Amino acid sequence: SRLLDLAQRRLSAGIGTPLEVNAATVRLAEARRLRLTAVAEERAAFLRLVSHLGVDLPGTTALEGDLRSDAPPVVEETVISRALAQRPDLVAEARRLDAAESSARLAGAEGWPDVSIMASLAQEEGTELFSAGLRIPLAVFNRNQGGRQAAAAARERAQARGEAIRLEVTADARVAVTLYEQARAGVQLYDTDVLVAMEESSALMQFAVESGELAVADVLVVQAELLSGQMGYLDARLALAGAGARLRAAVGASQSAPLQEIVR
Incomplete structure (x- = not known):
């Protein structure tokens, strides 16, 4: 989001271009997608761990450390x-x-x-x-x-x-x-x-x-x-x-x- 803010400020100041804003928007969307994927993979790995342990844990349980x-x-x-x-x-x-x-x-x-x-x-x-x-x-x-x-x-x-x-x-x-x-x-x-x-x-x-x-x-x-x-x-x-x-x-x-x- 900081990069998108920078691109928008540069455009407002007349030294940037709409292409920079678009590129920053795409990069932000990709970063958010990667984060969602990482969260899903972490959850899937946790569920596999619970299955291997053979225990029933509350849905709010999370790994720490x-x-x-x-x-x-x-x-x-x-x-x-x-x-x-x-x-x-x-x-x-x-x-x-x-x-x-x-x-x-x-x-x-x-x-x-x-x-x-x-x-x-x-x-x-x-x-x-x-x-x-x-x-x-x-x-x-x-x-x-x-x-x-x-x-x-x-x-x-x-x-x-x-x-x-x-x-x-x-x-x-x-x-x-x-x-x-x-x-x-x-x-x-x-x-x-x-x-x-x-x-x-x-x-x-x-x-x-x-x-x-x-x-x-x-x-x-x-x-x-x-x-x-x-x-x-x-x-x-x-x-x-x-x-x-x-x-x-x-x-x-x-x-x-x-x-x-x-x-x-």
Whole structure:
């Protein structure tokens, strides 16, 4: 609206043109349309979030807060170690492997015969006869071979699944670290260079507009560049937030956990 006011004042002062007023009117209408679209997209995203949470919230409920700003550097090996130690899928598979190994040990123990000691005392023609020995069942020739083989196969399958999950967890952690570091570098680039240049350009444009040194067409060009820069910064921040969420998931941490606790 400020740009439209400027165009109208320039036209009234005889230094502007109706074309400038029309251009400013179109830009204002487009800005309002983009705002309505953004509001609708925000509402749709909120409704999807509510659906995923499986809760019923009042219609006046709204999200609050800003994108997380914590972005500490991470060490890949530290992240991998934490993932291998606490990822729920890997922990669950380790428990299944323990159960399979216990079953294999039990099957092996059941393969040994149930040996028992026997003794007897008898009399024959006035003489006491004492005898002793071991009783071994005929199953000694079987030794539970079928059960032992089945238990060994189950243990090998559990070991293979565990190794596959371990490799998958390691790969997930490496990818998460790579994406996080890329997103972190992008935000740092904006923080150190782009934002400073954008602030300077905005201040210079405001001064030039107030002093009448810029025509409306020039202001439109500068505004478009500044808006593009702001959208790029928001995209970079959003990418960093998403990469942080993926990093937390890769190590099996809560999404509310500070990244400093994950990478230290």
